[in-house]
Amino acid sequence: MxxxxxxxxxxxxxxxxxxxxxxxxxxxxxxxxxxxxxxxxxxxxxxxxxxxxxxxxxxxxxxxxxxxxxxxxxxxxxxxxxxxxxxxxxxxxxxxxxxxxxxxxxxxxxxxxxxxxxxxxxxxxxxxxxxxxxxxxxxxxxxxxxxxxxxxxxxxxxxxxxxxxxxxxxxxxxxxxxxxxxxxxxxxxxxxxxxxxxxxxxxxxxxxxxxxxxxxxxxxxxxxxxLPILTFQIWAMVIVGGSGNNKGALLGALVIWGIWAASGVLIAKLVPPAYAAQGGAVQVILIGLLLVASLLFRPRGLIGEVPVVSRHADD
Amino acid sequence: MMLAQSIADGILTGAIIALGAIGVSFGLQILKFANFAHSELLTWGAYLALVFVAFAGPGTPTAELSFGWQMMAAMALAALLTGCLAWLVDLLIFRRLRRTGAHPMSLVFAAFGAALIMRHVVVMIWGHGTHFYTRELQIALEVLPGVRMLPDQIFILGLTLAIVVALHLYLTYSRTGIAMRAMAESPSLARACGIEVESVIRWTWILSGALAATAGVFLGLTPQLHPEMGFSLLLALFAASILGGTGSLAGAVVGGLLVGLAENLSVLFIGSGYKTAMPFLVLLLVLFFRPQGLFGEKT
Structure with a gap:
């Protein structure tokens, strides 16, 4: 425990x-x-x-x-x-x-x-x-x-x-x-x-x-x-979480790192050690797919930017 | 003597960079975005050729070369398939983003994503290690006093020159070539003149992919293949394309040669550890002092 x-x-x-x-x-x-x-x-x-x-x-x-x-x-x-x-x-x-x-x-x-x-x-x-x-x-x-x-x-x-x-x-x-x-x-x-x-x-x-x-x-x-992969992970966090929203960026950090860590554990358990390189590649491909899919199907991300209207708009 | 040899090596690296940089220039000018996935087309081209070589063998060494006609056939097939692969990536990702009217930089994001996926699929299929097309040994020829080159390297230089000349003629005289240049100038005007934009984009991808594959096979011949082979050249490709001025074929070629020379000559002065940083230095200097590139027009 x-x-x-x-x-x-x-x-x-x-x-x-x-x-x-x-x-x-x-x-x-x-x-x-x-x-x-x-x-x-x-x-x-x-x-x-x-x-x-x-x-x-x-x-x-x-x-x-x-x-x-x-x-x-x-x-x-x-x-x-x-x-x-x-x-x-x-x-x-x-x-x-x-x-x-x-x-x-x-x-x-x-x-x-x-x-x-x-x-x-x-x-x-x-x-x-x-x-x-x-x-x-x-x-x-x-x-x-x-x-x-x-x-x-x-x-x-x-x-x-x-x-x-x-x-x-x-x-x-x-x-x-x-x-x-x-x-x-x-x-x-x-x-x-x-x-x-x-x-x-x-x-x-x-x-x-x-x-x-x-x-x-x-x-x-x-x-x-x-390593360059880190740059990519941070992007995935912002894009998946929702760019233009600071809560989204933090949520994205949790979600993406969660998926990364969990998939790492899963692959280590399921993939025989001889194929460790392939397992690592799958982990990266997963993040790549997440980012591209998010851009294509949910460009706002999980929680996107909140529209802000000026309080003077009605004047 | 060291200097002459470095210049010869620089020209060879430069020729390969130039072939890749042409595709990057097409991306920046015609497709209007920095295609960070372009380097992976080099890698894929090299590995696809490897598949054919695995079936047919590299062939009996012809003349002084380390391979025979089978290798040439493999190169042509790899160019064709990589062209199709580039188009497929466009269909699956970039065309959809263009249609939804996404932020232009979203395409750059997507390109990075595509690059990551493509590179790691290579790792999945062929593993992390290195591969060779042929293990044939070659004897360097003394082409000039103090300058030695392998026959394969001379072959690469000659073929690159032929490809660039052919491409120049294609862009200048063929209908598609003229349409591509029109798209680079002004997409809306090109569309107004009845140019089918999607068809031009398709041919741009196929051509970029084929050129990238050729550059990739050359990289694999000198001397090996590995999954990061294209990626490690990415910065050089961008530097060459921007240095030359993204608008012209000559720009990409001269840019490629200069970046190749800068990389190889730097080794004489600052050691090999920083060789791959040279393209970045070139790039920063160009962006500071002449962002339109050597051959570009000021906009």
Whole structure:
């Protein structure tokens, strides 16, 4: 029983971390119509930035400053924001799919850097022994996981609340206006490019935050945590959950990760070990089918965007 | 001497990238979306040819090549089938999305989904490991002082050149070719002129698929097949297409060659670890300074 409970706590932590990324993507895609194909790249930047900032100094590696957890969090967000700003500056003024291609490129490049720049990232070995916040206070792994779950609930709650606030603010309304009719928004004097860039950077900052939260939870980081499939899973979460709705993004995170984990367990039980590669392929194909089917048959997702009518509409 | 060899290798990689990039350009210009599934057509082309090779064998090595006419037949059949596969994917996914008037970026999402499914079906059928068309050994020829190439590689360069010339003639003089170019310029005007849009789209997919399959078989010949072979080239394909300017055939070819050269020359300076990041660097520079590409017109 205790085994199941610990697994559920672990599962919930992962869902919340992925949920932060889904919220970031929802801001970019759901509210602004920006296509980010390199989610995993911004996530990796956040994760490595956090690891490098908080880990105790080691002679063989650059960085590792042994700074407090919160500095690592802020630094991770800043690093992802900077990367997003550079990519966004080059691509946001161009047609939408160029942003997709460029962000896809940054994810590929980041993965190469994490693999090859041994002096900074530890290369394929990764960086072990990353301090986890307050982990010394907890005797058992379950105790720490429970504490971290609470922390994550607080962080996700804060992110959700802040996003809902800014999306209801004039800034959020401009984003939607640009998404719906760019020409009209520009005619009203709004710089579409500036608002898009802001939304892109803010969304990517959340992905960096998720990366930092992930390494704070696992205490280890390696290039193999950041495979392209993750980008795809986050999309599936937003599309299936319902883009343009933050509750939908969080629900999507739960549903997709639930299906992913459950299908993994099922395949491991049913498929003989000799066919493990095929089993893994089935798991990925399942997610691909879910996403395509959702686009074709239920483009709104499970809970789609709620139409908002101005309270001045009747005047 | 190292430099000359790197340039030769770069031209070879570039020729293969160019064949794939033509299809990506067609996607961006005629179908109006970034087809992230295009790289999987390369993979599928290569593996479909492998099926025929498994039946007929690669043939007795002819001239200096490592294969015989059977391999050529396999390549032609794979091109045909991959063209049909591309069209089938359009029927199943993209055409439906076009009909429902979905957000144009939904097509890009769907393309990623299709790519994921296609790639992993390859893993399911053929497994994660590598395959070879032939295990025949080849002796490199010294084509220029200090530059060595395998006979198969020379064959690939020659055939690529022939395909590009044929394609150029097709796009310039055939009715479908002219219709494709008209669609790239303006779909609504093309429709107004009585061009059957769906038929043009169908031929665009078939042609893109066939070209991708040829590029895939070339990749498989130099020297092996694996499920990620197309996917690992995806960024290079986009970089080549955008660098050249998506509007023209020459653009995709020159873009492909430049990206191939950039990849191979970078190895001399920064080591092989970052080779696959070079297309991204090229891409960012182009998007910053000349987003319409080398041959594109400013819009």
């Amino acid at each position: 205790i085994g199941v409970f610990s697994y559920l706590v672990f599962f919930a932590c992962i869902v919340l971390i992925l949920g932060v990324m889904a919220l970031g993507l929802n801001l970019q895609w759901g509210y602004t119509g920006l296509f980010n194909a390199g989610i995993v790249g911004f996530y990796a930047i956040g994760a490595y930035a956090h690891a490098i900032l908080v880990t105790a100094p080691r002679p063989d590696l650059i960085g590792n400053f042994g700074l407090p957890w919160i500095v690592g969090i802020v630094g991770a967000m800043a690093a992802s924001a900077l990367a997003a700003w550079i990519v966004g500056l080059a691509t946001i003024r161009l047609r939408g799919d160029y942003l997709a291609i460029a962000t896809f490129g940054i994810a590929t490049t980041i993965q190469l850097v994490t693999l090859n720049w041994d002096g900074l990232t530890g290369g394929a070995q990764g960086l072990p022994a990353i301090p986890r916040p307050l982990s010394a206070w907890f005797g058992s792994p379950l105790g720490f996981n429970l504490f971290y779950l609470g922390l994550l609930i607080a962080v996700v709650g804060l992110v959700y609340w802040a996003l809902e606030r800014i999306l209801r603010s004039p800034w959020g309304r401009v984003l939607k206006a640009i998404r719906e009719d760019e020409t009209a928004a520009i005619a009203l004097g709004k710089s579409a490019r500036r608002f898009r860039l802001e939304a892109f950077v803010l969304g990517s900052t959340l992905m960096g935050l998720a990366g930092a939260l992930y390494v704070g939870f696992i205490g280890f980081v390696s290039p193999f945590d950041f």
